[in-house]
Amino acid sequence: MTSSPRTTPLPRRALLTLAAGLTLSAAGCSAGTHPGARTDAAASGALAAPSRTSAQSALPLAVLTGQHRLRLTLTSARRLPHGAVTLRGTLKNTGTALVIVPAELRGNETAVLRNGPSLAGATLVDFTAGKRYYVLRDTDARPLTTTGLSQLDPGETVPVFLQFPAPPPRTTQVDFELPLFDSATITLAK
Numbered sequence: 001m002t003s004s005p006r007t008t009p010l011p012r013r014a015l016l017t018l019a020a021g022l023t024l025s026a027a028g029c030s031a032g033t034h035p036g037a038r039t040d041a042a043a044s045g046a047l048a049a050p051s052r053t054s055a056q057s058a059l060p061l062a063v064l065t066g067q068h069r070l071r072l073t074l075t076s077a078r079r080l081p082h083g084a085v086t087l088r089g090t091l092k093n094t095g096t097a098l099v100i101v102p103a104e105l106r107g108n109e110t111a112v113l114r115n116g117p118s119l120a121g122a123t124l125v126d127f128t129a130g131k132r133y134y135v136l137r138d139t140d141a142r143p144l145t146t147t148g149l150s151q152l153d154p155g156e157t158v159p160v161f162l163q164f165p166a167p168p169p170r171t172t173q174v175d176f177e178l179p180l181f182d183s184a185t186i187t188l189a190k
Helices: 012-027 039-048 052-057
Strands: 062-065 070-079 084-093 123-126 131-134 157-165 173-177 184-187
Touching: 062 184, 070 173, 070 184, 131 157
Parallel strands: none
Antiparallel strands: 062 070, 070 084, 084 157, 123 131, 123 173, 173 184
């Protein structure tokens, strides 16, 4: 399997639009139920997180079981016009004890590690083209995924999103992989 670059150049206008959207979205977000614990997650997830109505009514694309009684439910995988794929879903603590979100979920890249807890360790694998796609980063090496996930209370569910470079149009299915979780094959919507 050949490796693709960790980031895919996006048109400057798309990056500026995304940055402006994240900034505006962050201004209207609250910190959640744990003061200070979800500030980054709320800001990052506000732009791409599903609404409660759509998350509850949509049939999941995949349900992945992870360590520490965590469950990741993917509800949408959509290609975007600017050459990216956005995955949306929820991360839930299905146990009866507080869970510290494992550091392995953010991957091991030095530039990403300094941005704190995230889901940046996730990848999409395109077996048709023989490529692996990593979570996109902005110009400051911040991953384009939910960040700030430090802990989850028993039964707590948080919305999550991840953005990846889009595989070629002929690729309709990819494997989603996240450290410490099962993998799943998902279909990309247009």
